[in-house]
Amino acid sequence: MPGTNAKTLLREMIRIRVAEETVARYYPEQEMRTPTHFSIGQEAVSVGVCQALERTDVAFSGHRCHGEYLAKGGSLLGMFAELYGRVDGCCKGRGGSVHLNDPSVGMVASSAILGETMATAVGSAWAFKMDGQPRVAVTFFGDGVCEEGIFHEALNFAAVKQVPVIFVCANNGLSTNTPLDVRQPKGNQIWKWAAGYGMPSVLIDGNDVFAVYDAAVKAVEHCRSGAGPSFIEATTFRARVHVGFETDDMKGYRFRSREAVEAGMALDPVARATTELVAKGVCTEAEVAAWTEAYERELEEVVAAAKASPFPSPDELLVGTY
């Protein structure tokens, strides 16, 4: 949270990385029967922003929501039991991978339909403004959302009403498997679209967790001061396929070239932050290894607990309807 230290940023990224690698390891068992979009490679965006928030601030995400759910403080068992469709899942097995949420930590909702949660975040922020609450709403989305009409509707509304919302675009260059040059005008810069609505808008290296954190702190300050919305475009790299655990090489580099993938993988935010902090003497490699191992042990327990959690009973099929 604000005042967070560099070690925490790295450690939080490792938590997400280990969690998702654990998902990847168990996914082929076909027991997590929910289409899953991995955040691996994009952890710096989730962690850098969420660490700049208070617990009372709220966050929304899209279909690739594991990173944000965990970064905002969502529980590992809530996520894993959800992937296994069990009653201990954060949605009790009714939401699945793309709908992770935990209102108790301010992770209000994730949604699979592009752009929906841009609008909901604006709505929460508008509510905070109406009530004079010094809270901030953040919405995470990808470059694909920026082509939707709702992107522009949400930015326009937020700018007109000057609500405390932070738009965080994790630009990984792909919408499913369609590259940017097929989808947006040549040379387009998403952050400039937002700047056109008169809000502060920055382009940052989304694989540099410290840069993300710094940008987020500024954006949060801006919002909390009552100065209205702001926008962060964070360039990043999706290390896995659109949906599923596989890496590009397992798919024969069908959608991205080997060179592009190798260049992207070289930007890995976890490795990068580790190298930087070790070089600066902030932490040691042994410390990082110890955190990783501790998370790995915890995750094995989480998987066991998730698998031991019961399925919802058939007579609960319609719980939550009316």
Added chain:
Amino acid sequence: MRRLKYHQAISEATIQCMERDPNIFVAGIGVKDAGGMFGTTEEAEARFPDRVHDIPNCENAFAGITIGAAAVGKRPLVVHPRNDFMFLATDMLINLAAKWKYMYQNGTSVPVVTRGVVGRGWGPGATHSQSTHALFGHFPGLYVATPAFPADAKGLLVSALTGDVPVIILENRAVYELEEHVPEEMYSIPFGKARIIREGTDVTIVGASLMAYEAKRAADILSEQGISAEVIDPRSIRPLDEETILASVRKTGHLVVADTSWATYGFAAEVAAIAAEKAFAELRAPVRRVTLPDGPAPVSKPLEDIFHPTPMSIAQACIEVLRTDVQVGHVADVQAAFAGPY
């Protein structure tokens, strides 16, 4: 007995709810225009100027914005002066609001209330005179109310603004000037509870929204010919009060369903299916649907005059179902006194 017009009843419900609950706000495109949404929001704006919001054109985002506001405790009341524009909000209402409570299972709900006004007559044409009730009624997770009378308009809006369910309320413009006794106190009418507007023994007429009023007028002219029609206004089409409809069908053995929309996959089809599934043995004749011709609404007056169901076309359907050949009288068009353009 104090009488109110339909739009005045909506206004009164809005204000009484806003007085009780500071989290309620009213918003919509042009909501502060002169006239205040046909008289439904003007007084609310005068009383609570900070809680009535004009907004940019963004039906899609705005439906989501209200969901996000509701998720953190607000109670938005959205007004669409033309319900046809709600097609732009369908993703949010159907994919998110309707599924929220089930999909997230975390005890939160998003009780967004969306009012849409359905156009009728005076040439609003294909995109301004259709009703979205069957569309929204199809999806689990939304309540859809179709009040036809002032007292119901008030009570159903109070229910919507005090409940924890996303509600769509569709109000036909043609009933906006109807006037009847409306109790002054704040009261609620539950969803899923139909009202028998007129008791009868020969034929059951079910009609939602404007068609409840037209069915009542049809029953009046039928009664002049010695035919006793029972008229049922479901008041909400989801949840739908099947029991009241079925009890009436079992009594009369004949069913006519009138609707402001098309037959195919519509509200009339749903009521007919319920009767066929659950009261088949008691039906003494096939069910008849009185709906729109299977095309978009025209503008030209002679075409528009034959487009919408009328008391006469409903009465004629009853006569055919009953296999009699009486002639019914004529009543004036429901919008005969309407002065355009808006």
